[in-house]
Amino acid sequence: MTTPHPTHLRIHQLAGLKPGPKLLVTGAVHGNETAGVAGIERVLKQFDAGELTLLCGTLTMIPIVNPLAHRLQRREGERNLNRNLRPAPIPQDFEDRIANQLCPWLAHADVLLDLHSFNNPGPAFAMMGPRDNDSDLEPFRHEKAEAALAACVGTGRIVEGWLSTYALGLQRRAARQGDGSRQASLVQDPHYGVGTTEYMRSQGGYCITLECGQHVDPQGPEVAYKAILRTLTLLGMIAPGAVELADPNRPIEVLQLYEVIDREHADDQFAREWASFDEVSEGQLIGTRHDGKPVHAPSGGRIVFPNNKAQPGQEWFYLARPSDRKLKP
Structure with a gap:
């Protein structure tokens, strides 16, 4: 039986009456990574109940970015949405159609908190982008702001170096002969390492990926929920006190891929x-x-x-x- 394709994205936006940052929070970019879905839904309920108040700026939340993969309870719908993410003038698959809706939201935001989880056991960790640079690969100008965002969400480990490492792997892939399929052409595309955060940085914003723990970790939704509130507090979009802030003096291991x-x-x-x-x-x-x-x-x-x-x-x-x-x- 063929699973019917979803026909829309569910997007929630709260527009503050005072100017401020434009924050985008995303979950289920990979359909079986549901900690972010639960964290976003919990925050939405608190705003609806009046337990949280947006002081300024614009908060946009997309709890399920890839609804087909989420409906199928797997990582991908027809391909990996978080690779080769860019507008597609002639969409070839479901993820291309999602990208055409998602990319404008990324381009419009100032800050992105992208909530994920992973397959193997292990504690939550954050991933941040490059240092300030003028390279052709990933030029960037928000190193300090992004480091503060990565530190605020509360993990004891932060990883950098995604796109530069991925570029090395793509060079090796390019030397291998593909089978002529669309999947083979995608994984050998020089753009294939670009996902939500890389696209966000290319549009002038800054962001982190938060890996909230193993997919089935019962603490994952709590990690996502606290990270959203801590990010809103850091940006001055909600009043302090909604959540215990991460200890700024805790030891943080920083690793380079x-x-x-x-x-x-x-x-x-x-x-x-x-x-x-x-x-x-x-x-x-x-x-x-x-x-x-x-x-x-x-x-x-x-x-x-x-x-x-x-x-x-x-x-x-x-x-x-x-x-x-x-x-x-």
Whole structure:
């Protein structure tokens, strides 16, 4: 039986009567990542009940960005919405149609809080963008504001370096022969590393991805809910006191992604069951290719987003190491 495609996005907006920041909060960009959905719905109920008051600015919330994937209870509808995100003049799939609605909202906002979760066990963490730079890859001018946003949501770990690391992986993909399918052409597209936050930065805003924990972690919705309120407090859009603020003096581990390894064959196997941020040492065996070739860690650090269900040609795992980035001036 074919699942009927949703025909609309549900978008909620509160427009303050005083000027201020334009904040966009998104959930379920990947359909099976539901912590953000629950967190957004809880905040909406509090505004409706008068328990929260918007002091200024504009708050826009999209609890379910990919309703087809959400209806199917899986990561993707017809493809990964959070890759190759840009307006599509001639839409080829459901995610292209979503992108045509989502991208204008991203472009209009000043700040984005994008709520996600992940497959393996592990604590919540935030992902932020590059430092201020004039490069062709991801020019940026909001390093301090984005670092403050990443620090305010309360996680003990923050990761940087997504797009630069992804670009290295795309160079290797470009050297491999695809099968001529749309999926193969997408994963080899130089734009494929661009998702919600990367598109947001390209339009002049700043943002973070908050990974609220494992998909089924019962604390995930609470992490999302508190992050929304802490972001609103940081931006001066609600009065302090709605939520306990994160301890500004807590230790925060900052990691730099430096490598992404694709799964090349369905029979590529991990050497053990990995969880995000498990430590790896230089030369440690991470997995084995289908032909028996070992895959070793090139240096010490952490493994991130290990995915034993990755499709051939897509990301199998990432590697990260300590960053020298300072969150405070």
